[in-house]
Amino acid sequence: xxxxxxxxxxxxxxxxxxxxxxxxxxxxxxxxxxxxxxxxxxxxxxxxxxxxxxxxxxxxxxxxxxxxxxxxxxxxxxxxxxxxxxxxxxxxxxxxxxxxxxxxxxxxxxxxxxxxxxxxxxxxxxxxxxxxxxxxxxxxxxxxxxxxxxxxxxxxxxxxxxxxxxxxxxxxxxxxxxxxxxxxxxxxxxxxxxxxxxxxxxxxxxxxxxxxxxxxxxxxxxxxxxxxxxxxxxxxxxxxxxxxxxxxxxxxxxxxxxxxxxxxxxxxxxxxxxxxxxxxxxxxxxxxxxxxxxxxxxxxxxxxxxx
Amino acid sequence: xxxxxxxxxxxxxxxxxxxxxxxxxxxxxxxxxxxxxxxxxxxxxxxxxxxxxxxxxxxxxxxxxxxxxxxxxxxxxxxxxxxxxxxxxxxxxxxxxxxxxxxxxxxxxxxxxxxxxxxxxxxxxxxxxxxxxxxxxxxxxxxxxxxxxxxxxxxxxxxxxxxxxxxxxxxxxxxxxxxxxxxxxxxxxxxxxxxxxxxxxxxxxxxxxxxxxxxxxxxxxxxxxxxxxxxxxxxxxxxxxxxxxxxxxxxxxxxxxxxxxxxxxxxxxxxxxxxxxxxxxxxxxxxxxxxxxxxxxxxxxxxxxxxxxxxxxxxxxxxxxxxxxxxxxxxxxxxxxxxxxxxxxxxxxxxxxxxxxxxxxxxxxxxxxxxxxxxxxxxxxxxxxxxxxxxxxxxxxxxxxxxxxxxxxxxxxxxxxxxxxxxxxxx
Numbered sequence: 001x002x003x004x005x006x007x008x009x010x011x012x013x014x015x016x017x018x019x020x021x022x023x024x025x026x027x028x029x030x031x032x033x034x035x036x037x038x039x040x041x042x043x044x045x046x047x048x049x050x051x052x053x054x055x056x057x058x059x060x061x062x063x064x065x066x067x068x069x070x071x072x073x074x075x076x077x078x079x080x081x082x083x084x085x086x087x088x089x090x091x092x093x094x095x096x097x098x099x100x101x102x103x104x105x106x107x108x109x110x111x112x113x114x115x116x117x118x119x120x121x122x123x124x125x126x127x128x129x130x131x132x133x134x135x136x137x138x139x140x141x142x143x144x145x146x147x148x149x150x151x152x153x154x155x156x157x158x159x160x161x162x163x164x165x166x167x168x169x170x171x172x173x174x175x176x177x178x179x180x181x182x183x184x185x186x187x188x189x190x191x192x193x194x195x196x197x198x199x200x201x202x203x204x205x206x207x208x209x210x211x212x213x214x215x216x217x218x219x220x221x222x223x224x225x226x227x228x229x230x231x232x233x234x235x236x237x238x239x240x241x242x243x244x245x246x247x248x249x250x251x252x253x254x255x256x257x258x259x260x261x262x263x264x265x266x267x268x269x270x271x272x273x274x275x276x277x278x279x280x281x282x283x284x285x286x287x288x289x290x291x292x293x294x295x296x297x298x299x300x301x302x303x304x305x306x307x
Numbered sequence: 308x309x310x311x312x313x314x315x316x317x318x319x320x321x322x323x324x325x326x327x328x329x330x331x332x333x334x335x336x337x338x339x340x341x342x343x344x345x346x347x348x349x350x351x352x353x354x355x356x357x358x359x360x361x362x363x364x365x366x367x368x369x370x371x372x373x374x375x376x377x378x379x380x381x382x383x384x385x386x387x388x389x390x391x392x393x394x395x396x397x398x399x400x401x402x403x404x405x406x407x408x409x410x411x412x413x414x415x416x417x418x419x420x421x422x423x424x425x426x427x428x429x430x431x432x433x434x435x436x437x438x439x440x441x442x443x444x445x446x447x448x449x450x451x452x453x454x455x456x457x458x459x460x461x462x463x464x465x466x467x468x469x470x471x472x473x474x475x476x477x478x479x480x481x482x483x484x485x486x487x488x489x490x491x492x493x494x495x496x497x498x499x500x501x502x503x504x505x506x507x508x509x510x511x512x513x514x515x516x517x518x519x520x521x522x523x524x525x526x527x528x529x530x531x532x533x534x535x536x537x538x539x540x541x542x543x544x545x546x547x548x549x550x551x552x553x554x555x556x557x558x559x560x561x562x563x564x565x566x567x568x569x570x571x572x573x574x575x576x577x578x579x580x581x582x583x584x585x586x587x588x589x590x591x592x593x594x595x596x597x598x599x600x601x602x603x604x605x606x607x608x609x610x611x612x613x614x615x616x617x618x619x620x621x622x623x624x625x626x627x628x629x630x631x632x633x634x635x636x637x638x639x640x641x642x643x644x645x646x647x648x649x650x651x652x653x654x655x656x657x658x659x660x661x662x663x664x665x666x667x668x669x670x671x672x673x674x675x676x677x678x679x680x681x682x683x684x685x686x687x688x689x690x691x692x693x694x695x696x697x698x699x700x701x702x703x704x705x706x707x708x709x710x711x712x713x714x715x716x717x718x719x720x721x722x723x724x725x726x727x728x729x730x731x732x733x734x
Contacts, residue, residue: 014733017725053531055709057733073534076310081531087523091321103313104532148528158531 006031006187007156008065012058014047021047023211029187029204034178036198036219037191038293039208040301045191046084048208049158052189053081066156077106080154084161084191086145090134094125094144097133101148112151119147123173142170150177157181159190163197175201195293205293207300214300223290226299227267233260234285235277246273259285310533311541318545322512323552331508332556357428359402360384361418362392366407370414370436377435381427396421403427414440469675487589488674492646494589495673498596499642502665505550505600506607506635513546513608514615514628521708522620535705539612543697546608589673595682596669602689603665607631609696616700616707617719627716634662642666649674659685661692703727 007029014022022044029035039045050056052064054075064071066078088097095116102112116129123143127136133144142165150157157178163171178188178201192198198205199219207215215222233243236258243252243260248269253261264270270288278286291299322328358380363371364387371385384392384401392404396419403420414436418429445455468480520526529538614627638657645654645667658667658677664685671677703720706727712719 016729050709053527055527055530055705057730059729059733076532079531081528083524083527085524087525089321089519089523089525091325100313100317101528101532104310104529106310106532 006067007052007071007189008063008068009048009052010063010065011060012048012051012062012064013060014044014051014056014062015059021211022051022208025206025208025211025213027204027206027213027216029189031185031187032182033203034182034188034190034201036202036205037189037208038193038195038198038205038297039191043208044211045208046160047211049081049160049189049191052158053079075156076104077152078155080105080149080152080157082145082149082159082162084164086142088133088141088145088148091132093130093132094120094127094136095129097144098148098151102151105152105154107152115151116147119151123147123177139167139170142166143173146170146174146177150181153181153184153186155186157186157188157190159188161192162190163192163194195297199293207297209300215296219293222296223293226291226296228270228288228290229264229267230289230291231262231264231270231273232285232287232289233262233277233283234258235260235283237283238277243277246276248273311537311544314533314538314541315545315548318516318542319548319552322546322549328549328553332553335504336560353426356425359425359427360400361427362387362395362401362404364389364392364404364406365409366405367409370407370409370439373435373439374432377438378431380431393419396424399424405429405432412444414443491589491592491673492670494592495596495669496646498592498600498669499639499666502596502600502603503635503639505553505604507632509546509550509604509608510611510628510631510635511624512549513542514611514618514624515621516542516546517612517615517708518618518621518624518627521616521618526708530705530708535708536701539616539701539704543608543612547605550604592669592673595672596665598686599665599668599689602661602686602693606661606689606693606696607635609693609700613696613700613703613707614716616704617710617716617723619711619713619719623713630716635666638663638666642670645670645674649676659688661689664689706730 009025009027012022012025013020025044025048027035037045037048047056051058051062052071052075054064054072058064066074089100092100095113098116098119099109099112103109120129123146125136125140125143125147127140133141136144149159159178162174166174175197178190182188202219204218205215205222206213217225238260240252240254240260243249243262246262248265249262250265251263253263255261262273264273267288274286274288277283360382362384363374366374366385371383375383384395387395387404389404389406392401395401396404399421402425403418405416405418407414407416409415416432416436418427420427441455441459445458450458470478470480517526520529533541610631611628614631615624618624618627641654641657641663644651645658648654649671654667654671657663658671659681668677668682668685672682703723706723707720710719710723710726712722
């Protein structure tokens, strides 16, 4: 049976003494979807992960469902988890390391041994299977870690700040690995500070601030919900002060000799401003855009601070 | 294959197939060989330096004869005056000189040597002269041989006899001079020392093992693939198998050594002293000691696992396990004290405190100052304590490994306890 929803997280709540670390987080992920979880440090992302991973039990009836049933210990063989801070057994060889983690995920010994070469080649690990982990460079250790997370082709992948500390080559390899699993139907959640990563590969996102879910939805859907309140203009007929005087413009930022960014009071002013600026003539750029995720992130974090 | 078994195998493989295990097994044996070697060299040196060339000064023929007959180890120079002997000594031609002073009633001597010359043993000369003088005195007093023997045997000795009453009401007498007692004490000392050594080694291994996984966050990956309690039990069983392997290695080495020694006829030599018999008499010390050892090691390794799971980085492990190391050390010292004073209240109470029992009880059993009721009680108390330690370690393992703090043992545990409580309430 093919499920429409693989992972469903309902009203997750976790308190530590007086602190409500997570307060009502809910989301759903379909097969082959990637969800980005964004939020500042200490916002509660890791605690949400820990509840999904069954390290912590949700309070007030919160539930983590997998294929419509409580996930619980079924998680062990279907998840691939990469914690934010990472380590390996320094004294083990690459093979022993990957084999141990894969077997704990329920993989067969021979099957794992067969796959190690393929993954080492794919991630371009410099070294032999029999090399001790402590002899590898940091970049190669990261690759071994990624292999250990993905080798059993998990149906659910949870990555806590996966790109932090990775060099661009390894970031790319990880990105490729994630996209491959997506194409095979795995559901992927990752947390990140880097909004570019989220915008680039995520289908949806959830933003958590002080434990509360402040945004949730498809990446485009979330951006659009803030309205197309920015206009990028490239024109030689207008000055900054002229643009500032236009009806509906709240702020103008000069980005170059003839390039400006206009912030609107309301997206509806866009059409009138277009007509006014172009007056039916050619201009090289007129692009009305919603705010970027980064801007939304800052906006939301700022709003919550002001409350 | 169950996941617990995967953990057990990994812990076992990692610890046994390593040079550190090899050295850990052979370390005590090498130490023992080195100590025996040094002891042997010292004894050899003592033997060679206790005999040399001695000049006899002022000794009449009779005395010379007695000395020459009584001391076969030293060589004697007989024709020197005191002055000549002194200069010979200075020139190191001789190792010392003995000036005899003999009157009608007395016979004595002064032995002269240089601080740097050999430590000549004059014991046999003294013995020979004493017998000679005694015989002369007896002759002067007109005593016959029989009377002399009577005087010689008229010393008073007090032997301490311990009256041991069994549960069936039978009383047996055991002399404190009985070699069985000494052998039993030796066995108790051995048991206590081995337990101490094992506890120190494995407390460190298991706490390091867990702390390293927690500190490197490998623990989080593991706990997302296996339950915390299965992981902890797997680790404990794995370490248990490593301990058994070390013991097995010693048994094999012992059997090999025995085979080798048999070739040297050493056992025939030992047979003269009835060693086998005395060791058999120590069987209960060994057997009960082994039980106490197993329970003791389980108690200490459980606590070590618990403490290791509270540590956030491996650098803090030693700081964290210091309290148990000192507890074990205290137990070991109470054990040594028990060797000399078995009925002291500190020893009696200490032997019933589970953390001290494995060190102290073997000495009390060896000295037979403990009744079977007390032994049974100590077993029950130790087993209950062991179960509590294991249980506490297992139930707090998950919350311990999820809490990171650098604020010390108590504070970290407080946070872990709060987490455990909130988890209990949530589920």
